[in-house]
Amino acid sequence: MEALKVLTKVLMFLKNDALKTINVHPACGKFTASDFTWVLTVPADWKDFPKGFMIEAAIQAGLVTEDTKGKLMLVLEPEAALTWCLKLPSDGFFTQNYSRDSQDPSPGPTDAGTSCNDPPGSQVAVHFEKEPEETKVLLETQNRDGKRYLVVDCGDIYINIAVYEVLEGGTLKKLQEAPINFLGGRTVDRKFKQFLEEIFSDGVWKEYEENFSSEVQKMMYDFIRLKQVDEDVQISCPFSLGMWAQRKKKIETFFVSVEGASWDEGVIRISREKLRSFFDESLQGITKSLREELQKDLNIGSIVLVGGFAESQILRQHITDQFGPQYKVLCPLRPQEAVLKGAVELGRNPKLVSSQKKGPACLNWFS
Template identity: 40%
Template sequence: MRSQCAVHRVNKREQNSANTGLEHQRRTANMSASYLLIAVDFGTAYSGYCFSVDANHEATLTNKTYQTDTVVLFNENQEFVEFGENALAVYTKMQSSQACRFYFFQNFKMELYTQNITENLMISAKDGKQLPAIKVFSESLHYLKEHALSTVKANVPDFQFVPQDITWVLTVPAIWNNAAKEFMRRAAKEAGLIEDILSENLILALEPEAASLWCKQLPSTGFIKEHLEGSDELKVQQQPGTRYVVVDCGGGTVDITVHEVLEDGSLNELQKASGGGWGSFSVDEKFQNFLRELFGPVVWDIYELEYPSELQKMMHNFSIQKCTENNDIYIICPYNLAKLASAVQEISSFFNQVEGVYWNEGNIKLTYSKLASFFDESIKNIVRMIKEILDTPDININFILLVGGYASNGRLREAVRKEFSSQCKILCPCESQQATAKGAIMFGTDPKIIRSRVSPMTYGVSVCKPFDPNKHNPNMISVNKTGGDCYCTGLFQRLVEKGQPVNCDDVSEFMFFPVDVDQTEACFDFFATDQSDAMYINDPGVQKVGSFVLPMPDITLGRYRGIKMEVRFGLTEIKANATDLSSGESGKTEIKFILK
């Protein structure tokens, strides 16, 4: 049975301003000690990095950016081979018999959004073979780490540094849950970016926030001039009170957040992040599903299984051409697909009854309208989500900021402009793909530039309280070891409410006491819910999301031993400190959001 972390009473307060000031000074000191700041934008479709090498972060080399495909290749012995465009080149040149033995991963970042993350999470390669997720992610990050360090040394040969001089900023989607964020921190540790899982030398930056920061300081020439007259309109306004929607359109997810400019130029988040899996890869998936319908499941499933590298080459060809505007496109039909299809019937006959698709001397011709249809569902979802935000009472949005690689697609921009240009301005940076990495440098320099965020869920811990027959469920009653006291167990003690704005400096303090006199540890189980009236941890909609254990070795005072827990909900990660006031046992506490 778990040791009860529950208590006689719970007190809550915010740290006073003096303590908050000290915290800010400590954080600033830590940041200025890092002479090298490297931001890694680990995306679903593409990954890249940029860096800053000045102790005061004034000489930011954001023009020295690197970007490549987010694909990774392992051999038949599950050993890392290549990452990025090199992995793509090696894999697509392989004979099919060899490719079937290798592990080729693409679009694997989406697994952290769609799957329930556990310690032993396995993810599938393109052909269904599986490897541990931590291996796939950590090897990818290790490659980017080594590539980044080599680039720094090549560009700044006189710059000497040790690992302790580096602060890494790793970007993650704002709509990810806490388990996904913890997973990336663990992968970064496995990759050698940090030695300690709680190291402050790794900062997680939320992708739309980073992109927002970069775009906020761009001149008018930094934005695509489209359906606008006059350069004054092509700029993010800096006036206090300006409100804008950031729509980060990536390969896997579309992340949407709402920011307001404050008096000092920092930003407040006005609504919890929203979005979904509507990125550019959803268009590729529509095309691949269409091919399966076109050639039939028998032909397609054999082709997909036996010729994975050839299929990958065809899909890569499509991904390049899909952004073509106002023109038909031609996709070369691979030899083995044509061979399998021809064994069933004359290949041109597959196209006879299909509108907008033609067989053209070894090519699959897609009309512009047919190609556009693959974008429809993705664009409709993005427009719908933006509309929900703009329809919020008293939201008063001044403009919409489209960022991310998918934002470079003219169809998407036109759809957003057509729907919302009468309500607010629409802006898209010229280098929309690189906005996140460059903005992550700015965030790493000053993480408190995002002044407050909105809690996406109601978070709480499981506690016990003295049993009250007028309030508590009799099925939740428990007696402590001495048999002298009855407690109600499994009570949901709220720490922060869904939709509650939380300042980045806010530290919420809670006091707990043990139930048993000889208790030598306190186990804190964290829960989250969308419900506003949850009372017990087993109420509908309440889900366990994390836990940590605090040692309490000194039992001299029995049940009169205070446990002080400090939690920060206003950062990109939930952070906690816990102290056993009797023994002085204290320290940063890793809340384990990845459950077994």
């Protein structure tokens, strides 16, 4: 399908769902799309992104019309996320130490770190030995004019790194942007899938993928949850995979020569060390990109991690280990939601971002 048609259908669904939810409450009255300012978040590499494409999709989806395009805002994801982070109190961030000395933190579920759409305990706020008061001190001073932040937007596909400065009144201005890095969360997913292929050898996994694609998708979805932690994990083996494998040999024998995994009555157990190995390529690439930006001497005070991949404790701890001694490493408890909530803030107050784009194609871009 054409990309424009796909995006239009997605926006139309979200618009209709939002209006349906709002109009459920009779006391609110009846609302239509024209009653709202619509804020669309867009990739950080804006220079390569067709603005007209987003505008046309929004019009076709019924968010705005040709006459009401002024009610459409296009917001860069890192700017939205940083806007939200600057509003958070000290207990709105993960607290972490600056070394690998405490290799065995004691994670536990917390209401503050759990999305309303996630099962209890699926996200974890990790508390290390260092007192959280230090984080509080760091955050109490972060809203001063002139402070600079390196924002690391950790997505499924890409890692985008940009430097922002807080101007007078709290307005954000982008100073620098690194080349886009395609080593996001799916790099880890790919390593996990390669490991499954190593376990279920002799072509078993490839045949299973071809014949049970929906079950493979379910396994990958389950793994997205598992890669948020830094500990031994286990994932249920679909019944069909077990049956498919046993056409070749007993399923236990597939695990005999594989390091880092074991079989336990329908469950695949993966060691902490093996789980961490799935992250190696991605973390090395992110570290390299960050060092290149930090060597430019832009007087950066803090590194802010946002995006869905930043849910990973392994990623957060690695960045803290590598850069914590020199920089403040901050990550909100809900790093993926930061983009959404920051977009709402910018919709309410567009002047929070310094306009760097001019011309009619940009609509009223923060002007």
